[in-house]
Amino acid sequence: MGSQPLTSPPSVPLKGRLSVPGDKSVSHRAIMLSALAIGRSRVEGLLESEDVLATIGVMRALGATIERLPDGAWQIDGVGVGALLEPETALDFGNAGTSVRLTLGLLASHPLVATAIGDASLSRRPMARVLTPLKMMGADVIARSGDRLPLTIRGARTPAPITYELPVPSAQIKSAVLLAGLNTPGTTTIIEPVASRDHTERLLAGFGVSLKTETDADGRRQISVSGPVALEPTDLTVPGDPSSAAFAVVAGLIVPDSDVTVTDVLLNPTRTGLFDTLEEMGADIAIENDRISGGERIGDIRVRSSRLKGVTVPASRAPSMIDEYPILAIAAAFAEGTTRMEGVGELRVKEADRLEAVADGLRANGVEVETGETWMAVTGRKGRAGGGSVATHLDHRIAMSFLIMGLAADEAVSVDDTRMIATSFPGFIAMMEKLGARFSVPEAVGS
Template structure:
């Protein structure tokens, strides 16, 4: 996968108005392919996110003998092979930039009768994998990593797994999901305790495919020996993608934006709660359910934002939205303080440092701390910022243009395609003055 350099150029000012349906939720799109592949029967997915990360998951299952048609207009048809129907891949499974694919597949593949190797791009190859390989080894899995505990992951199949009870040291939906997927193949019961609530898309979708998952307080568990039955999945719009336009509408004078069919799973709505605490005008309309997941239309209008102390309980519920929430804080009156977010330092980039560096270029008073940031709102200048190949950083600084006093140039934006390929198009349609030069080549 060679990428040309992609640079975003944003002209200052303007506002956002209109309606948009942002692309499908990444977490749910990944899981629809995984569970659809392991189900019995044909699963039809609509609203699937046609982005590189989710396509990496799709290619991995195709390489293991699953027939998958699409994606065409967000529709994918998966001919499930059942829990024990995967075949040994002929070569390494390359997962690009997708941490979700690597961490979830490591659990699923630990229980297969065949060997497999998981690799990724240079960024993914730096991301910590011990958080999944350690508990998987406790279950009896045989997985080799580099000395640093990073990928390539070499998984030796044919080793019987035993269900364990695992107390997660750090709240992580990816670790929880990895262990539940391994638990489908482990003797007895597998249970995971979460120190704080994390995304529950895996549990919801397992139930949607007819597999029993128990939750008691902080512990989620399942037993092996069940089966998955094919079903239809209508993927909600990704609230993490919607968040860019939620913040944009909150900070741009005269803005009024409605985002349609957005997933409002309570484990993901921290961004709504935080923006409301800052004084944002957010209305939840037409709330309904789609495939076990709550969805709604979200209307956001321009408002006067105030700085806040972000409650630590909301941090895990908004972890992917902090790059753009930092932009909201930069446009708010007074001081915003984030603590308890050290996880941000091991994302696609060190999101605390990279956002602080970029905001300082734009003249914002931003002080990084080990587990968060201290921001003082004030005027924003233009300037040239580095996204360090991190899609969420690139999109956050694009939105900053709505309140900047000069043009913003954002370098290294090719990875926006990993999560939100239509970002520039939707942003322009709603009123952001943004140009992208350099075309990524897949």
């Protein structure tokens, strides 16, 4: 299949209310934990993207029975902790980085052998950070150089509990170790110097797992699970993904005379770094219908076009918005002054070197940007940038972010491929068109 380029021309004001798909992080975990429960769980609002469908396929291969019901909910009959089946064929994760890292945690404490494969993009992404603690627990791994896919893992027959301090803030590493701890006799403890996303902890509690969480004198969180444990089946609803809502939110802020509301968005405090930053930049943001559901804060986010100003985003905020820096960079391109983003080195090991991909895309559209190993500084234009073509490097967030840029620019912005958007947000184009945006296929491709 060839590429699918798309052009985003300047837009009319964006108006309306919309919902976004279920949160991807919660969706992955809901399927995995349901597969580990003994009995039947029901999940509503699941994000049916390629990444999550890959997780469903993997959990089926490991023994769970998973079915989509006529009402759109998903029914999962789990096999129980310790009872995962050895897969008959390689586990194909497609482009799902979260899924492969968390699943390696599950496999590490089960006495089976499995091979993990992925697409070209996922096969370039390093797995060393998650494999290091799993090997300490007794798992054996054979991987390509650089600890990349494809790799084969042999789970420990007698897994050993560990106390492990995260070298970098990472919900994926934390979750992988906690999931391995579910089938490990004794107490497994994660120490995180900086809080990362806590969806795994919240969902484990919903499945009846008792975690012990403490904060020491230095502010480090210690999260412990004592295994082996049994998970209770449960019914849950996945809230709207704040990472998906971010695109409509920024579009509503930078396209003149816009008024946009995104409903039922997850407002977990470990996920709201972008919204906090935009408020500091002067964004007109209001949270409406604020409530608690399933242990998570949920609300409707209303934004109106605003004059933004540059700010410094501290490194401590990176864990709560690591996926939102590309779209924040777009907001920064239309702000007055310079926005400096610190502690963003993790962007260099995403689907692509996301930091340089964003910088290159901004430069192609006339925006001044500087980068270092762990930082990026974007200086907003007095006019409105645009007119360039952006190389996405098969990165869905790069594609979506620069399509948003085109809506507020003086001239149209083109991206070289949009196929990968389906991995995380298959309804993105339809959502933006509902608000009034219009996209087109470049003439050279359509002629």
